[in-house]
Amino acid sequence: MNFSGLLVQLLNGLADASSVFLVAAGLSLIFGVTRIVNFAHGSFYMLGVYMAYTLVSHFGHSVGSFWLMIVLSAAAVAVIGALIEVLILRRIYHAPELFQLLATFALVLIIQDATLFIWGPEDVFGPRAPGLSGSIEILGRSFPQYNLVLMVIGPVVLGLLWLLLNRTRWGTLIRAATQDREMVGALGVNQAWLFTGVFALGCFLAGLGGALQEPRIPANLALDMESIGTAFVIVVVGGMGSIPGAFLAALLISELKALCIAIGTLHLFGMDFAVSKLTLVVEFLVMAVILVIRPWGLMGKPQAASRNSNMAEMPLRPASAGLKTAGLVLLAILALVPLASDSFPYLTILLVEIMIAVLFATSLHFIMGPGGMHSFGHAAYFGLGAYGAAMLITLLNMPMELALLLGPLAAVMGALVFGWFSVRLSGVYLAMLTLAFAQIVWSVIYQWDDVTGGSNGLVGLWPADWLSSPTAYYYLTLVFCVAGVLLLRRILFSPFGYALRAARDSALRADAIGIDVKRVQWMAFAVAGLFGGVAGALFAFSKGSISPEAIGVGRSIDGLVMVLLGGIQTLIGPIAGASLFTWLHDSIARETEYWKAVLGLVVLVLVLLFPAGIVGTLHHAYLSLLSKSRKLAKPVAKELKEAL
Known part of the structure; x- marks a missing residue:
C-alpha cells in the first residue's frame, strides 16, 4: 500500500459517502416522523437508478439536461412514494410497527417485479455525465471527475436539509413531529399531509441518491436489498432521526470500506490477512460496536417508548379439548400423506x-x-x-x-x-x-x-x-x-x-x-x-x-413474514403463517414469472384485512362475538327465568 493509492481510495470513499448519505437521510426523516421502519426504502433508491437511466439516455445529452434529468428522476420517485403513502401506508399507521414493516416488505416484492416488467432482467448501463466522463491525475493515479462532483453534493444536501429543518415552518413541524407527533396533531396540524410530505421528501432523497449513481453503476434488480442494509446501518450508527448523524456515519463507514480496499492484504505474525474482504461486513461490525457502547447512535438521543411498544398482550392459555382434537386429526392426516x-x-x-x-x-x-x-x-x-x-x-x-x-x-x-x-x-x-x-x-x-x-x-x-x-x-x-x-x-x-x-x-x-x-x-x-x-x-x-x-437477510425476513402473517400473540400463529407463506411462495412461483409481485399483493391484502395476523384477527373476532353473544344471552335468560 502506497500513499497515492490510499489517498485515491479515501477520495472514492468520500464520493460513496455522499450517495449513501442521501439514502440514509431520507430513511432517517421517514422514521423520525412516521416511526415506520421502511424496508421499501431501498426500492426507491433502485427506482432512482432506473429512472435516471431512462431519462438521461433519451434527454440528458447536454450538461444542463443531464442534471435536470437527474432531478426529475428523483422527483418521479418522490411522486411514486407519495402515492404509495396515501393509498397504502396511511391505512396502517395505527397498526403495530412490525406489521408496518411487513407491509413495506410486500412493497419491496411489488416494486421489484414492476421494475422487472418495465426494464427487464438484464443489467442496464446508462451514459456517462456530459463533461465529466474523464479523469484527473492525483499523485500519478487517475481519479474520475464525476466523483469530485459527488463529493460536493453530499455536504450541499446536508446544508440544504439543515436550512429546511431549522429555518422554515415546515421544518419546525417536522422536528416537532419527531419529538411528539400527538402534540403536533393536538395543535391543529394536519398530520396526514405532513406525513405524506415527509415520506415524499425521503423518497426524493433516496431517488436522488440512486439517480446520481447512474453514470457509475449498472441498474439491476439487486440494488434494493444491497442499499437498504447499508442505509439501516448508517441511520442506526448516526442516531435514529439525526441527519448530521447520518452524514457522520456515512463518512465513517465509507472511509473504513475504502481503507480496507486500500490495505488489501495485511501481513502480520507471519500470516496474510485479506483485509479487503472486510468490505462485506465492516458496516455491520461498526453497527454492532456502536449499539453495544452507545445504543442511540453517535448523534442520536435515547428513544422514548413508541406508541405500540406497550400494547397489552393477551395471556396464553393451554389448548382446549377441541384444539387438541383438531391437532390430533391434523397429525393423523400428515401421517397418512x-x-x-x-x-x-x-x-x-x-x-x-x-x-x-x-x-x-x-x-x-x-x-x-x-x-x-x-x-x-x-x-x-x-x-x-x-x-x-x-x-x-x-x-x-x-x-x-x-x-x-x-x-x-x-x-x-x-x-x-x-x-x-x-x-x-x-x-x-x-x-x-x-x-x-x-x-x-x-x-x-x-x-x-x-x-x-x-x-x-x-x-x-x-x-x-x-x-x-x-x-x-x-x-x-x-x-x-x-x-x-x-x-x-x-x-x-x-x-x-x-x-x-x-x-x-x-x-x-x-x-x-x-x-x-x-x-x-x-x-x-x-x-x-x-x-x-x-x-x-x-x-x-x-x-x-x-x-x-x-x-x-431474505431468510430472516421470511421468518418475520411467517410470524406476522399468522399473528404474534398466538401460539398457532407462526404455524399458520409459515404454512400459508411457504405454500403461497411455492404455488405462485410455479405459475408466473412475476410471482414476487403477486405474493407481495397477497401479503399486503392480508396485512390490511388482518392487522393482527390471520389467527390473531380471527381470535379477536371470535372473542368479540362470544362477548356479544353473552351480553345478548343475559336478558333472554332473565326473561326465561321470570317466565318459569
Missing part, C-alpha cells in the same frame, strides 16, 4: 419445506411473542445449524444421524454469544443488532472458502441410507417438527416460560419479585437458537447442500 404420494408425488416434498418453515417460524416466535424481543437476524441460527451439521460430515466424516443431532449446537453457541449482547438493548436497537450479527455470520460463511466452501457452499449432504427415500425423510421431518413445536409450547407453560412472559410484560415488576430478567431473556435466545438450528440442519439434508444464499 405418504400413502397418496403416488397420486401427488410433489406433496411430500412441499410438506417437508412447510414443516421446516414451521419449526423455524415457531423458534423465532418464541423470542418475539412471549419474549417480546424483535429479531431481524434469526437466519444466523438457521445457518449455523445447517453449516454445523454439514461441516461435521465434510470435515469429520460423522454419520448423518449424529451430525443432525450435534450440528444445531453451533446455533446454540452463536445464540449464547449474540444473545448476551442483544438482551441489553430493546426495540429497534435490539432488532438491528441481531441483523448485524446475522450479517457477520453470513460474511464469515461466504468468505471462509476452505471450511464452508465460500460462495459455492457445501454439497453431498444426503441423508443416511435408511432415510434416503422421500417418505422416510418426510417422517423424520414430521417427528422433529412436531416434537419441536410441542417442546417450545411446553417451555412456555413452565416456570421459565412464565418468567419470560413476565419479563416481557413488565421488566421492572419481574425484577422486583426476584426474576433475573436479562438471564431469562438470554436463555430464551439459546432456546430459540437451538430450534432454529434444528430447522437449518433439516433443511441442509433435505436439499443435499447448503449455500450462503439460504441464510441471508
